[in-house]
Amino acid sequence: MSLKKVSKEQPKSFEFNSNSLDAAKKIVSKYPEGKQQSAVMALLYIAQRQNDNWIPLVAMKYIGKFLEMPYIKVYEVATFYTMYNLTPVGKHFVQVCTTTPCMIRGAYKLVEACKKKISEKENELSKDKNCSWMEVECLGACVNAPMMQINDDYYEDLDKEKTLKILDEILSGKTPKPGSYRGRLNAEPENNRKTLMDIKNA
Amino acid sequence: MLKLKVNNIEVEVEEGLTVLQVCEKAGVEIPRFCYHEKLSIAGNCRMCLVEIEKSPKPVASCAMPAIEGMNIKTNTEFVEKARKGVMEFLLANHPLDCPVCDQGGECDLQDQSMFYGVDKSRYKENKREVPEKNMGPLIKTQMTRCIHCTRCIRFATEVAGVPELGAIGRGEDMQITTYLEQSMQSELSANVVDLCPVGALTSKPYVFEARPWELKKTETIDVMDAIGSNIRVDTYGWEVKRVLPRINEDINEEWISDKTRYACDGLLNQRLDTPYIKYNGKFEKASWSEVFNIIKSKFKNADKEKICGISGDLVNMETLYIFKEFFNKTLGSHNIESRSDHTYLNPDKRENYLFNSAINGIEEADFILLIGSNPRYEATILNARIRKSYMKNKTKIISLNDVGDLTYPYSSLNGDIENIKNIVEDKHEISNLIKEAKKPLIIFGQSALKSNSSKYIFESVKSFLHKNNKISNEWNSLNVISENASTVGGFDLGLYKTENGSNKVLKDLENHKFEIVYLLGQDSLKFKKQNEFIIYQGSHGDKGAEMADIILPGAAYTEQNGYFTNLEGILQKAYKASYPPEEAKEDWLIINELAEVMNHRKLFNDKDELDSSLINQINLYIEKNNSKEFSDIKNLNFEKELLKIDNEDYYFSNVITRASKTMFECKKAKTNLKSTGTDG
Numbered sequence A: 001m002s003l004k005k006v007s008k009e010q011p012k013s014f015e016f017n018s019n020s021l022d023a024a025k026k027i028v029s030k031y032p033e034g035k036q037q038s039a040v041m042a043l044l045y046i047a048q049r050q051n052d053n054w055i056p057l058v059a060m061k062y063i064g065k066f067l068e069m070p071y072i073k074v075y076e077v078a079t080f081y082t083m084y085n086l087t088p089v090g091k092h093f094v095q096v097c098t099t100t101p102c103m104i105r106g107a108y109k110l111v112e113a114c115k116k117k118i119s120e121k122e123n124e125l126s127k128d129k130n131c132s133w134m135e136v137e138c139l140g141a142c143v144n145a146p147m148m149q150i151n152d153d154y155y156e157d158l159d160k161e162k163t164l165k166i167l168d169e170i171l172s173g174k175t176p177k178p179g180s181y182r183g184r185l186n187a188e189p190e191n192n193r194k195t196l197m198d199i200k201n202a
Numbered sequence B: 001m002l003k004l005k006v007n008n009i010e011v012e013v014e015e016g017l018t019v020l021q022v023c024e025k026a027g028v029e030i031p032r033f034c035y036h037e038k039l040s041i042a043g044n045c046r047m048c049l050v051e052i053e054k055s056p057k058p059v060a061s062c063a064m065p066a067i068e069g070m071n072i073k074t075n076t077e078f079v080e081k082a083r084k085g086v087m088e089f090l091l092a093n094h095p096l097d098c099p100v101c102d103q104g105g106e107c108d109l110q111d112q113s114m115f116y117g118v119d120k121s122r123y124k125e126n127k128r129e130v131p132e133k134n135m136g137p138l139i140k141t142q143m144t145r146c147i148h149c150t151r152c153i154r155f156a157t158e159v160a161g162v163p164e165l166g167a168i169g170r171g172e173d174m175q176i177t178t179y180l181e182q183s184m185q186s187e188l189s190a191n192v193v194d195l196c197p198v199g200a201l202t203s204k205p206y207v208f209e210a211r212p213w214e215l216k217k218t219e220t221i222d223v224m225d226a227i228g229s230n231i232r233v234d235t236y237g238w239e240v241k242r243v244l245p246r247i248n249e250d251i252n253e254e255w256i257s258d259k260t261r262y263a264c265d266g267l268l269n270q271r272l273d274t275p276y277i278k279y280n281g282k283f284e285k286a287s288w289s290e291v292f293n294i295i296k297s298k299f300k301n302a303d304k305e306k307i308c309g310i311s312g313d314l315v316n317m318e319t320l321y322i323f324k325e326f327f328n329k330t331l332g333s334h335n336i337e338s339r340s341d342h343t344y345l346n347p348d349k350r351e352n353y354l355f356n357s358a359i360n361g362i363e364e365a366d367f368i369l370l371i372g373s374n375p376r377y378e379a380t381i382l383n384a385r386i387r388k389s390y391m392k393n394k395t396k397i398i399s400l401n402d403v404g405d406l407t408y409p410y411s412s413l414n415g416d417i418e419n420i421k422n423i424v425e426d427k428h429e430i431s432n433l434i435k436e437a438k439k440p441l442i443i444f445g446q447s448a449l450k451s452n453s454s455k456y457i458f459e460s461v462k463s464f465l466h467k468n469n470k471i472s473n474e475w476n477s478l479n480v481i482s483e484n485a486s487t488v489g490g491f492d493l494g495l496y497k498t499e500n501g502s503n504k505v506l507k508d509l510e511n512h513k514f515e516i517v518y519l520l521g522q523d524s525l526k527f528k529k530q531n532e533f534i535i536y537q538g539s540h541g542d543k544g545a546e547m548a549d550i551i552l553p554g555a556a557y558t559e560q561n562g563y564f565t566n567l568e569g570i571l572q573k574a575y576k577a578s579y580p581p582e583e584a585k586e587d588w589l590i591i592n593e594l595a596e597v598m599n600h601r602k603l604f605n606d607k608d609e610l611d612s613s614l615i616n617q618i619n620l621y622i623e624k625n626n627s628k629e630f631s632d633i634k635n636l637n638f639e640k641e642l643l644k645i646d647n648e649d650y651y652f653s654n655v656i657t658r659a660s661k662t663m664f665e666c667k668k669a670k671t672n673l674k675s676t677g678t679d680g
Helices: A018-028 A036-050 A057-066 A071-080 A100-104 A107-117 A160-171 B019-025 B077-092 B108-116 B151-160 B191-195 B258-267 B288-301 B317-331 B358-364 B380-393 B418-424 B429-436 B446-450 B454-467 B487-492 B504-510 B587-599 B607-626 B661-676
Strands: A092-097 A131-136 A148-150 A153-156 B002-006 B009-013 B049-052 B071-073 B139-141 B165-168 B175-178 B201-203 B216-221 B230-236 B239-245 B276-279 B282-285 B307-311 B367-371 B396-399 B440-444 B478-480 B516-520 B533-538 B550-553 B562-565 B571-574
Touching: A018 A036, A036 A057, A036 A071, A057 A071, A071 B165, A092 A107, A092 A160, A100 A107, A107 A131, A107 A160, A148 A160, B002 B019, B009 B019, B019 B049, B019 B071, B049 B077, B077 B108, B151 B165, B151 B191, B151 B380, B191 B201, B191 B239, B216 B571, B239 B258, B258 B661, B276 B288, B288 B550, B288 B587, B307 B317, B307 B504, B317 B487, B317 B516, B317 B562, B317 B587, B317 B607, B358 B380, B367 B429, B396 B429, B418 B429, B418 B454, B429 B440, B429 B454, B440 B454, B446 B454, B454 B478, B487 B562, B487 B607, B533 B587, B587 B607
Parallel strands: A092 A131, B002 B071, B307 B516, B367 B396, B367 B440, B440 B478, B516 B533, B533 B550
Antiparallel strands: A092 A148, A148 A153, B002 B009, B049 B071, B139 B201, B165 B175, B216 B230, B230 B239, B276 B282, B276 B550, B562 B571
16 A cells, blocks of 8 residues: 555546535535534545546545635545545446455455456556456455455455456446355355254354 | 642642643653644654553653643653654654755754664664655755654644645655645745754755854844844854744744745845945945045035935834934934835824734734734734634634735625724724724724825724723724834834824925935835935845935844834844945944034944933833823814725835845745636
């Protein structure tokens, strides 16, 4: 992890669309008068969602004005947290977990698949500028390791083939079904086991 | 009161102090980087760790409130080890470039690592490298040296009121920067150079100029504005290398404006170093006796009513005094003036031209009304106080004009003088605000006193305040921001000739009634020369010297001892740090010698006689003034007019700044920023 570089190519303007504006106002209204600055993180996230998963500088300025706080304070927050992207990451943003449990269960196979399908390097846009991937730290789904996150959805219990298939679908514009790819619901035990009673050495 | 122990010695302190402050009171020194008295507490450098009994871990003393019965230890092995550890971490990424660092010799990190650090490092890894930042023409950055104390950020946000500095990234990648690396838009920006405990932010104009131990340090007074900031002038031989602030809680606290600090390179350029005489439109060098004889013959042949003297903005009071004596006694003329434009002056009572609430009083004020003033440029330090008052008490501030960003929020009226009429006739909501306020502060700026309705504005508001008991011995809400360092001194010494507050000498001068004009460091006159014979005495070749027929080279404020009265009426002495160049002489001496040539008698035998005579004069004047009663001026004329704020060129306001390259850079940086439109 190093200091996040701000993209050289920046859009000229940014404004919240009506959905984002509603969401932003709702969040700001949760804070007492004069303390709206507390909403900065949520607003940055809203801006990121609206703008294909990354935050341009104009958006930071816009939020600074929206919350009546200095730009530099918004900039500080945006550069501090790793989950704000300051360079374009594509409409489909793939995050592969490579922290220990996933790594042991073969996360690097997923990385190989990403390299093959999306781009050779991490944080690099695919040829059609629609997609990029990066390695991230634990996403909290260790029971379903290895896994990856694409935008808002978790794709779990993967291997290289399944990943390739998912990425193919994503790149062709479809939205594959999120969740476990070994046929279980959430993190339930496999083979329909409900208790540990019937396993001797459990 | 709290009772606690520091190193087993009992001390008693008031409540609300931190452990670090308690230790300081007990005379125990605690090393620190991020803690600064005038800024909020950050607690992030960890250098101030101390041991507190019953606490298993060392405690950051700057952020820990002192409580009853605490037993603080600062000299144990435990503390020593903690300090060594912190020091080692701080130095892990700090480059060992002290020999080429401008902070060397006055560096907190250097000093404290000598006292509290270890002599070697266990850190074998590569040090981090941080790119340099652009922070404008005054601040040089070397961010690899930064230890992230965040003092500069806190100063910019809290004191200067320009939240433009911030820390981006995190952990090892944290960097201090301005937003998108623009220069800081503050007139106090260079104070971060003093605040920086390491060599990360250093002074750009002073880069590689000198080492602190080579410099002669003179504690003196600043003359760039009427505040009279306390400064220390560092000289190397003749050259003034830099100007630093001195602490004076009543005036400038710890800060000085950029102009005060960086105009000093103007003392080296454009200097008048020898007397000149103009022959056929060209200046030629001359000797002192030549010019004195010419002046003598000119004065002898002239009608004394056709001689006038106008003093300038940076002249000390000794010179003003002897200048007046010279005119009154030697020449027998009373055409003497210290104002350079048609500023309204009611010299009846001293309070009519002073900042009566005092700079400290601003913090007590509960309502502030600005009339025709932009304090940010007219008196930067005073503006910082208003901001401090706002930050502390959320003081309500109203300005008659919208004057742009003042670093604090204020509401503004449209600038119409009719508002003043409504206020004094009790028809405006502000009238009630003033009446209800216990300690209101009405500040008149130069633009108000220079306007056509200046007399109406000033006198009607004054009598309104008096009527409502806002001018009393306890609290005098009448405040004037004087224009220059010598303004108040000139008025105190009676260097004015006025009819109903007007500037009579200037009026006559503009009507070309004078034959001989003696300009004493006066470079701001807007008048077209016709047949006048002009004598200019001053330090710099500027507007005044340009139109002169004879030039007498004088000394700048760092080159002679001299008194200055600041806008509150406090008399302060500026000391000689350097000496006048070449043939130039101290200003009082020139006039004294000229008097000797004229009359074969010196006005004063020596400087001491002049000084004591001056002090007597001032004391008598103040005594006489105090016994005067309030006088009201009736029958005031109201003129309908929009008050305009005269945006004086902040970086080019006097001869020294106009000769300064650094000030030119500052001005350029500011205009460039405006033209690119990156203001938001």
